[in-house]
Structures are given as structure tokens and as C-alpha cells.
Amino acid sequence: MPTLVPAAARTMSLLEVFARERRELSNSDLARLMDLPESSCSDLLHTLHELGYLLRTARSRRFYPTARLLTIAKDISAGDPLYAVASEACELLRDKTGETGMCGRLEGGVVKVLAFAEGTHPLRYVGNVGNKIALHVSALGKAELSLGTPEEAARQLRLKPLKQIAAGSITDLAVLEAQVEQARQQGWMWVENEGFDGLAALAVAGYVGDEPLALSIAGPTDRMRQHRDACLQALKEVQALVFHPRSPSLPPRTAPTRRGAGSKESRPA
Template identity: 50%
Template sequence: MPTMIPAAGRAMAVFEVFAREQRELSNSEMARQLSLPETSTSDLLHTLHSLGYLMRTTRTRRFYPTGRLAELTRQIAENDPLTTAAQEAVDQLVERTNESAFFGLLEPTAVKVVAMQQSRQPLRYIIDVGSRAALHASALGKGLLALLPEDEARAALEKSQRRQVTPHTIVDVDRLMADIAKGRQRGWHEAREEGAEGVDGLAVTGWLAGQPAGISLAGPADRMRKHRDAYLEALREVRNGLLGEG
């Protein structure tokens, strides 16, 4: 039976305190935050300082994290299996459709784009990795909300900023819930010029590592509508190879 290592927990708690306080801290201040004796806190901070995770200011002798932890986190994220799988999915979609493809995860009031591959066609739609897409104005957003219980989906929409991005954007929560229900029933979701003028999106969603996730294609409205059936077939096949169906 695995056991908790108190020292490891205290080390992580140090960084949680810095994240919350967002300022340099003395040994005594950190001890109060951690509810630890100053002697124990001094040993803990000295260890992290010696390992390069903390710096100490010359004048005040207060502590603050260096960039080492952030750099390690970045390196870990670059090889995250979820990110790798997401990138493989969008690469497959572009290979099959030559439309820009996106992989998104649900956040409380938006969709976070974690992988994308752009179309090779001159006229294409692009969103950068790390960008947030609106829940109410994107096929991905509506598809991810469809995975939630109805009350949770409605609450997420009510908390989000439902800007009227284009004349086609739906901002009324009841209309959005009806659109989401329609997409859930047919197994795919769309946004018809709702997030950008002249751009349509198609999305299918499911579960990846216990998280609501989805893949989407977006491009010029006329092209998306002309090839919708073929694009939906590609989305379903890639989704079924990666995600549990929503």
C-alpha cells in the first residue's frame, strides 16, 4: 500500500503558497503559511534553494521561485501523451480533408485548443494552440457541452460571455441548449458562421483520459457545406480511434 511522503507534500505546498501570494517571502512568512516551525521551513527552503528551484534576494534575503520548475513543466508538457494523441488526430484529419483541424478540451467557460493543423489550401481558418474558443459560437464548444448533464451545460453557458460575434451568433441560452440537444441526438455539432463571418465548423466529441474532448474541422462556409458528409465521416473515424463516444 503506497504511503504519503510528508516532505514531498511540503515541497509542493511551498510552490502553491508562492502561486497564491505572488510575492517574495521570508522564512518566517512561509512558516506561517505552511503552519510549520521556522526551523523546519528553513531546512525546506534551503533544500529547494540549493537545488535551483528558489532564488534569494541579495538585500532582503527573501525567497522566490526561479524558472527551473516552469522549464521542467514545459518539457513535460511537450511530451504529454494527451497532447501527442491530439496532434496525431488533427494531422490525420488534415491528411484526409485538407481543412484546418483542431483538438479542444473543455474549460469552465471556454474551449482550450491543445492541438491544431492548418489546411494547405490558400483560403483557410487558423486558431493558435493555447487559444480559447467560445462555448456558444463554436462547434467544439457546443459539442463539449453536450457531454455534460443539461443543468451543468446551461450553467456553463450562463457564466460564459456570449458575445454577438456575427449576425449568425446565437446568444440566447434556451436556443443554444436546443441546438446542443439537436447535435447530441444526431452525433455531431456545427457552427454556421457563428464564430467568424464566412466560416463554418463541424465537431465530434467524446472522452479522453476522463476529460471532455473534441475534434473539429473549420473552413470557408461554402466548402464546408459542399463536403460536409465526407468531413463528418472523417471526423467520426478519427474520433472513434481516439475517444470514447459522447
């Protein structure tokens, strides 16, 4: 069983302190802010300074990260594995269920499809990476909204017009907020005939690092109803492999307060 490496955790905490404070810091400053003995903090600072990740002022002997961190971060970002993670997750969902697997994230009141694995049934949902789905009809979007606060969900849902896209589209903001609250309570979101007549989708959400994402399975409503339990089990299995339940940068969420009852837009979930 893997275990937490304290030295690695301290290194990342130290960098987060610099990001928060945005100023040069002494050994004693950092020891206080990180709640560490000054001797342990000194060793860590010395190591990072010797490796070129920190500079040290000549007179005040204070530290600050060098541009080497930025260079490395840019190199890492250029090969961002997020899309590979999303694609593999969608393929796993397709292989487990035969239905279309999708991964998406919120962008300005719509859901952008990051990855897509087309189902294997003759009758299946077909879409494309890069499609933008109307948030109020999207299982992906509502699942992702459930990660945040009710206030943020309401704000996102107000960013775009709530149009009647299909027979089951919901355009009442209060009902949509109640849907998101239900997803928050149960951990998954189901929609049917909201983005396209005859189409249903089931979705879960979580974090890849600090990035909130959602995964869904979409297919014909009758077939999805018949196999909903199996689809939900597949989603939970892939969710456990891919996602953290919350962002590592956020504190654990307290119990939620219960509330009363770009490019082309794609209709389904």
C-alpha cells in the same frame, strides 16, 4: 483481438477503492468492497505490498497505498501524452479533408485549443494552440457540452456573456441549449457564421481516459457545406481511433430527457 486481463482490472479497481474510501482497509474490507473471494484479494494485496505499492500496519494488518503511486503518477503526468494524441488527431483530420483540424476542451466557460493542424487549401482557417474561443459560437464547445447533462450545459453557457460576434452568432440561451441537445442526439455539432462570417465548423466529442475533449474541422462555409458528409465521415473515423464514447469512471448514460425548443479569444469554431 485483445481481451480484458482480470488481474490488471482488479488492481485498478483496488486502487479506486482506496481513492474512494480514503482510509486503511483490511483484506476482508477490500474483498467485500470489490466483491472478491478473500483468498484472491489476499494474493493481490500481497503482490502490491511486496512491490512497494502498499504499506501494511503492524498491529491491525490493514493496507494503504504508499507514496510510490504518487511519484509514478507525477512522472507520468510530466510527460502527458494528451497533447501528442490531440496533435496527431488534428493532423489526421487535415490529411483526410484538407481542412484545418482542431482539438479543444472546456475551461471556465470558454474553449481552449489544445492542438491545431492548419489546412492545406489556399483559403483556410488559421489559429494557434492556446487560443480561447467563445463557447456559444464554438462547434468544439457545443460538441463537448453534449457529453454532459443539459443542466451542466446551461451552467457553462452562463459563465461568459453571450456576445454577438458574427452575423450568425446565437445569444439566446434557450436556442443554444437546443443546439447542444441536437448534438447530443445526433453525435456531432455543426455551426456556420457564428464565430466569424464565412466560417463553418463540424465537431464531435468523446473522452481520452477521463478527459472530455472535442475535435473539429473548420473552413470556409461554402466549401464546408459542399463537403460536409465527407468531413463528418473523417471526424467519425478519427473519433473512433482516439476517443471513448464516455468516461471510464462514469456509468453508462441513460437516454437523455428531451427539452424544449484567459488569453485572447478567437472567433471561429
